[in-house]
Amino acid sequence: MIETKGLRKSYRSRAGRETRVVEAVRGVDLSVKEGEIYGFLGPNGAGKTTTLRMLATLITPDGGEAVIAGADLLKDPGEVRRRIGYVAQGGSTWDESTAREELVLQARFYGIHKAEAQQRATKALEAFQLTEYADRKTKTYSGGQRRRVDIALGIIHGPKVVFLDEPTTGLDPQSRAHMWDEVRRLRDEGMTVFITTHYLDEADALCDRIAIMDHGEIVTEGTVDDLKREVAGDVVTVGVNGAAEAATALLRGQDYVRKIEQSQDHSLRLYVDEGSVAIPHILRLLDHAGVELKQMELHRPSLDDVFLTKTGRSLRES
Amino acid sequence: MKFLRDTWLVFARQMQLMLRQPVWLIVGVVQPLFYLLLFAPLLKPALGVRTDAEAYELFVPGLLVLLAMFGSLFTGFGLIAELRAGVIERSRVTPVSRLALLVGRSLRDVVSLLFQAALIVVVAVGFGLSVGVLDVLGAFALMAVISLMLSAFSYAISLKLRSEDALAPLLNTISQPLLLTAGILLPLTFAPGWLRRVADWNPFSWATDGVRALFAGDPGADSVWQAGAVIGGLTLVTVVWASRAFARGVR
Numbered sequence: 001m002i003e004t005k006g007l008r009k010s011y012r013s014r015a016g017r018e019t020r021v022v023e024a025v026r027g028v029d030l031s032v033k034e035g036e037i038y039g040f041l042g043p044n045g046a047g048k049t050t051t052l053r054m055l056a057t058l059i060t061p062d063g064g065e066a067v068i069a070g071a072d073l074l075k076d077p078g079e080v081r082r083r084i085g086y087v088a089q090g091g092s093t094w095d096e097s098t099a100r101e102e103l104v105l106q107a108r109f110y111g112i113h114k115a116e117a118q119q120r121a122t123k124a125l126e127a128f129q130l131t132e133y134a135d136r137k138t139k140t141y142s143g144g145q146r147r148r149v150d151i152a153l154g155i156i157h158g159p160k161v162v163f164l165d166e167p168t169t170g171l172d173p174q175s176r177a178h179m180w181d182e183v184r185r186l187r188d189e190g191m192t193v194f195i196t197t198h199y200l201d202e203a204d205a206l207c208d209r210i211a212i213m214d215h216g217e218i219v220t221e222g223t224v225d226d227l228k229r230e231v232a233g234d235v236v237t238v239g240v241n242g243a244a245e246a247a248t249a250l251l252r253g254q255d256y257v258r259k260i261e262q263s264q265d266h267s268l269r270l271y272v273d274e275g276s277v278a279i280p281h282i283l284r285l286l287d288h289a290g291v292e293l294k295q296m297e298l299h300r301p302s303l304d305d306v307f308l309t310k311t312g313r314s315l316r317e318s
Numbered sequence: 319m320k321f322l323r324d325t326w327l328v329f330a331r332q333m334q335l336m337l338r339q340p341v342w343l344i345v346g347v348v349q350p351l352f353y354l355l356l357f358a359p360l361l362k363p364a365l366g367v368r369t370d371a372e373a374y375e376l377f378v379p380g381l382l383v384l385l386a387m388f389g390s391l392f393t394g395f396g397l398i399a400e401l402r403a404g405v406i407e408r409s410r411v412t413p414v415s416r417l418a419l420l421v422g423r424s425l426r427d428v429v430s431l432l433f434q435a436a437l438i439v440v441v442a443v444g445f446g447l448s449v450g451v452l453d454v455l456g457a458f459a460l461m462a463v464i465s466l467m468l469s470a471f472s473y474a475i476s477l478k479l480r481s482e483d484a485l486a487p488l489l490n491t492i493s494q495p496l497l498l499t500a501g502i503l504l505p506l507t508f509a510p511g512w513l514r515r516v517a518d519w520n521p522f523s524w525a526t527d528g529v530r531a532l533f534a535g536d537p538g539a540d541s542v543w544q545a546g547a548v549i550g551g552l553t554l555v556t557v558v559w560a561s562r563a564f565a566r567g568v569r
Contacts (some may be wrong), residue, residue, distance in 0.1 A: 056411055060569070078413055086411040092404035096335055108327050109412035111320075153408060 001192040002055065007064035008216075009050050024050040026216040027064065032194060033208075034160075037187050039207030040196040041303065043315060044153035047216040048196040049089065049165055054161050055194070056086035069160040069192075075237055082110065085162040087154035089169065091146055093195070095139035099130055099149045102138070103156055110157040124152040128182065144175030151182060161185060168202060174180045180206050194222035200303040200315060212307060219310040228301045231309040233258060234275030235301075236282060237266040247291050256281060267295075275300065319334035328422025336430060347434040350385050354378070357503070365504075374447035379457065379529035380502035382435050383522060385502075386461040389431045390468035391493055394476030394485055397423070401480060406568060411412040416565040420473055427469040428462045435461055453532040460525060460545060467553035477519060477567040501526050524548040 007028040010021050018159060025047040032038045040048045053059045055068060057077040062315050066073035069083035103121035107143055108114065113127035125134045128148040133141060147167065155162050167183065168176045183206060187193050197203055203210050204224055211221040222228060240247045244266045251270060256278045259271040275298040286293055307315040336342065354377075361373040388525020400406050409419055439447070439454055472489070479485050499506075499513070500522035506514055517523040531537070 028554040058407065058410060058569075081411060082414045084411070088404050090404050090409050092408035094335070094403055094405050095402065096338060097331075101331075102336070105327065105331055106408065106412065109324070109409060111413065157412075 001029060001034045002038075002066070002068050002194065004028055004030040004055070004066040007051065007054060007061050007066055009054060009059065010064050019302040023216050025054070025061075028213075028218055030211065030218070030221075032161075032192060034192055035187065035190060036208040037183060037193045037195060037206055039203040039210035040194070040213060041198065041200070041203045041210050042196075042213035043198060043313075046213045048198075048213050050216075051213070052086075052163050052165050052194070054198055058086070082157075083160050085154035085157065085159035087162065087164045087167060092150050092153055092200050093138040093141075093146060096137055096269050098135050098137055099125060099141075099152070100134045102149065103152060104216075106153045106157045112157065120156055124156055127146055127185075128152045142175075144178060147171060147175070147179060148182065149231060151179075151186075155186065159191065161192045161194060164193065166198070167194055168197070168199065176202075179246055198315070200307075204303055210303075212303075212310060214307075214311045220306065224303065227306045228303070229273065231306045232271050233271050234278070235303070236270045236272055236275050236278060236297040237263075237267055237295075237297040237299065238270060238282065238286075239265075239296070240286070240292050241292045242266070243291045244268060246289070247286060250285055250289055250291070251282065251285060254281065254285070321415045321418055324418030325422045325425070327414075328418050329425045331427035331431065332423055335489055336426060343430055343433060346389055346430070347385070347437050350381050350434075350438055351441065353381055353503075354438065354445070371445045371448050374442050374445060375449070375531060375533050376505060377430075377503075378438065378442045378447055378449075379533045380500075380505075380526050381438060382457060382461055383464070383500060383526045383529060384497065384502045385434055385438065386431055386464040386525075387468060387493065387497065387522060389434060389470050390427050390465040391489055392470045393423070393427050394472035394489075395482060397473050398475050398480060398482055398485065401477070410568050414467075416568050417561050419568065420470060420561055421562045424466050424469040428465045430464060431465040432458055447533075449533050453535060453537055456537060456542070457529045457532045460528060460549060462569075463549050463553050464522070464525060467549070468558045470560035470564075474563040474567070477564055486558045496520055496522055499523060500511060505530070521548045521552050 007025060008023070009025045009150065013020050013022050028051055030044065040051065040203045042048050050059070054061045055066060055073065057073065057080050061074065068080050070080035072084055073080050100121050103124055104117045107117035107120050112120065125131045128151065130145065130148060130152065133145060138146060141149065151164070151167065168179050171179060183193055183195065195207065207224060208276065209221070209223050210227070211218045222230070244262055247268060248262065249261055251260060251268070256272055257270050258273065261269040265268055270278070270282070279296070279298065304315050352542050358373060361377055362370060363458060365373060365376060367373050368378070397406070406419070409458050443449070475488065476485050479488070499517045499520045501517060506523065509517065524541070524545045525548070527541040531539035531541045
């Protein structure tokens, strides 16, 4: 649904008398499949928004190529516009307009005639639970309501792909959860959703696949589970009553255990490929050998661990 | 065809928003009304004319050109607010005609200007101005063209600057000398020779002369067609430049 190759963009920025060229995006290769939620994760300033704005035809790439929903971004941006929807980070509604007016106008900008535009607006208002406020000025809306209008505006013409730029930034936890449901609903309706975020939990909960971007480049890409497993595997912590040595000897030979460490409190840290598979084996083995288990814990790596491994720093710090 | 449709969509929305806050139409016309009420009475003795009607004949045309200039030159502020709200970006991701985004807005400015101009003329007639309907329509046509030119210019410039803080001083710098050398408040017949030569380079000075001739009931005067030619030509050039700059800015 989205294929890009070597997409890049640099800006000239002036600091005092010197002009510096800032490479915002340095060659992005992407492949997004139809019907998935694809997450673009990275710290602020990583180049996520620039990439997104290029894909949404808002800025022209300096180089590279991209095909979006079958249309060529550089040769035929007009056709790309017809096939995609885009929801900007900073909102898109005019204070003095109502949601219904905005939706009808937006649909008409796509060439949809009046009656059909009105029908679509009514449907969209229902789908996004905005009917109650539909004819009030948008300046009276809450942050969450406004964001829902933004998304409704982005998909009013029934695009194949929708780009959402940090859709939950600035929302309270409840509106955020609500927004996640809306995004999943878009996917379930057959849309491909391309979303940028700098929230780890959001990428984790929402996205089928993610790419991690840093300093204008994609540092890694894949499903969330694969990425986690690739960097660290799961860690099972086993507390054994004074039998650490014996347990270590037993477990060392097992093929599902990658590495064993003994921590200061005499519990064992077992690095395994998949914790949920390893745990029953570990239990059975220790039980048979008569080793008394005090406690057992499974730690799955987080996306932050992935980010740390790939970039050498924590996403939370950057 | 698509361009006309899109222009209509943009125009209709802008009109709807304007009519929702009609107070701005009135606010825009308050300043010229003050001039009409508080400044025009000084003119009869100052200009040495015999009647109020004669004074208004000289003054109202200048006031109308003033209105056309100032009512249109500052419309870019609204565009900057729309840019900030994300409304322009939302339009840009659709296939809507880029030129329509400009022209639809400029047409709204023309309509609001003509409404205000009509209000001024009606009030002035109440004070004793006498002018032919066709002459007024001719003057309005010229004002509509001025308004189109300056509002397109204003939109293009504000799209380049993207900041009210930069736009305000720039527009003031442009508008003050244009205003003062256009013979708007007093006819330039009082001006020393050098000032009149400076005014010859000011297209709005030609416009003021043309509108004065129309209000004097002399539509056949040279200054009328000259005003049409100067303003028409300049508008053509400005609108072409502005629409290119605008289209580049919103791509």
